[in-house]
Amino acid sequence: MNDKNVPLPVARIAPPIAPGVPSTAGADFLTTQLDALVQWAQKNSLWPMPFGTACCAIEFMSSVSSHYDLARFGAEVVRFSPRQADLMIIAGTITDKQAPILRKIYDQMPEPKWVISMGVCACTGGFYRAYHVVQGVDEIVPVDVYVAGCPPTPENLIHGLIELQKRIQSGELARHREAKTYVPIRVGTDPQVESIPAWSKSVMAPGRAHGHEFPEMADTAEAEAAEATKDAVGGKA
């Protein structure tokens, strides 16, 4: 464990320690250390909830099976109950029919929670530019890590998991949650994934204005995002 290089969370926008427990970060030295400790613990005890629907779920099964063994990277306990999980791995195409269910399951997960979008179908709809496929799950839930591939190899998924762990450890994700800004990371080389906006609006059918409720972070003002990023950079310096 090389935790010394990880910058400590900036006091002003430090995350809550736990839901309902306000952060005392900045009050003294000890509590900022406590945040880091909590983040380190969260990072190494991710409980994934596989929202597996399609081919990617098969590769997810490979990732947790004997050969690749995701457990080695601190995501041991696969839980099919959202109430017991804190990491949702969306593995597979999400269709319009599935979308309300995905949102419901996400809402049932307790905070703090993270989302990995596994495979191009979940990231962007993939090559299904079609009448019944959600064009990227970020229409429905906030995504922390996009993993490219169709399906991604287990190595790629593990890479995505490690990237997520880095950001949990650094407190970066928690800060963005607090500030309601959101900068997802992308794993893999698929150029399609590079070009997606973080919050792509779905192609709404005319005459059907009602749709999913966008997650809270969707209406973030750009200025606020820029400011938060500036603060974070300034804090480091």
Add this chain to the structure above:
Amino acid sequence: MSATLSASSDVSFAPLIERKFPDGSVHLERRPASDVPTVVSTPAASVEAARFLRDDPAAAYDLLLDLVAVDRLKLDGPPSFRGDERFQLNALLYSTKRNEHLRLRVALPASDPRLPSLIEIWPAADWFEREAWDLMGIRFDGHPNLARLLTHNGFVGHALRKDYEAGQRWLCTDEDVLQTKLAARSDLPEDVFETMTLNFGPSHPSTHGTLRIVLRVDGERIVAAESECGYLHRCFEKMSETHTYTQVIPYTDRLNYCSPMINGNGYARAVEQMLGIEIPARAKAVRVVLSEFSRIMDHMVCIGANLVDLGGLTTFWYSYQAREEIYSLLEACCGARLTSSYARIGGLSMDVPDNFVEWCRKLVKSVTTHIQEVDTLLTKNRIVQKRMSGTGVVTKEQAIAWGFTGPCLRASGVGYDVRKDKPYDGYDEVDFDVPVTTAGDNYSRYLVRMEEMRQSLRIIEQVIARLPGGPVVSDDYRVVLPPKEMVYNEMEGLIFHFKNVFEGIQVPAGEIYSYTEGANGELGYSIVSDGSGRPYRVKVRPPCFPLFAAFEKIIIGGMVSDAVATLGTLNIIAGELDR
């Protein structure tokens, strides 16, 4: 490339049809020899024709394989086609007694296309008719529950009609998705203390994230059930119509993603039959070897995942080890672990690695060990036997009526296997057995799968023992991309390359039903071509579809936990079920 039209007298019962329907309302259509024979009927006479085809001993088409609806809006019809007959409904039939396929075709008008439901004749028609209503807007009079099946309730229009925009989405709300017939039923006061409604799936570990069953349970016993699919309906058929023939191959990989090679091979074979080209012997042999390995992978996932659902995690690690080893071979052949896209129309995308044969030999040995390990863990395991014996029973008659094929049909006592009964790609030159059991319960389906894996290994051993040399792709450059030296150095090569890439393979106008043995049963492709570079209509006959349609009928009267075991042994793959 042109195929000759076969005389209608190929069908042995042709004179009977003429005698039974003297007014010509039902008659035979002339089809190319590569396609299945076709009987055409008027909408009014369709039920009578269907009853004749099922009951007459000279016909005896007892198994409904598929209903294929075609919108002919943008298709120039043959001379017999009249402009007002926009839709066509094709019922694909199989006779388990005579080992023959047949297509029953009904033409329907553009406005209010409707015909009597075939559900009385073939109960398997239930979901196929719902699908045709959902995606093509064809009404079936007398259908008990003609509701949308694949798309959600908030969907507007019929997606596979030619005037429907491929990207037009309709968003779905909670109310749209949650209202099935059974879930929407309000509890009767006298019912409330006796039975309750249980929602099972789609996000449930044993429904694999995409299947939903609404149960009415009395304690643990199921008194009514309604299954629902479509949670993974990713519009394969509409997507095929907007891509060239070659571009469809990656989509086929994602149908049954437990055994992608088989799907690609089946599709390529269908198009090759339409083109009338023959692929090299080496390509055939490699296709067979990798298909059989894929079948083993599929069965391994089925058994492993089934046992996870039943509470035994250990088998899963053993069965996945075999998969990982086979994945390595596939990766060496085509570069991808899961979605191989290895087949090409005319052969394969590239040759196998030099050490292919030795690798296969090694793999056969290690997979044999893994199968033995799984066998040791399960076959005589008392818990497995208690959970699986006598549960989820499907009798022979039911299996035929519900349109079962593949291991599930063979576990119920019908030995139909396309590889044996309609051999292709050299399956007739290898020696293998088709395992059949008669009990029709979960345990027999498990046993059939175990034995099929061993038979697959037998096939592989025989094929690699005399793996032919030579090219793996046809040299017909109207279909296949020419080699790079030719493209860069010769004018013709460049032209062929350009036309293949930009326009796609030009498949002559026509129609085919081509079928191979998928891991779950008969995998059929109905392709309609309008002579351009893109398929006009592709319809897959997904083996899972009739299995899951019958699921709600199998589990009635059983326990909820038996339903889990049954769902596992039926091996429903959502990608193929919902397409």
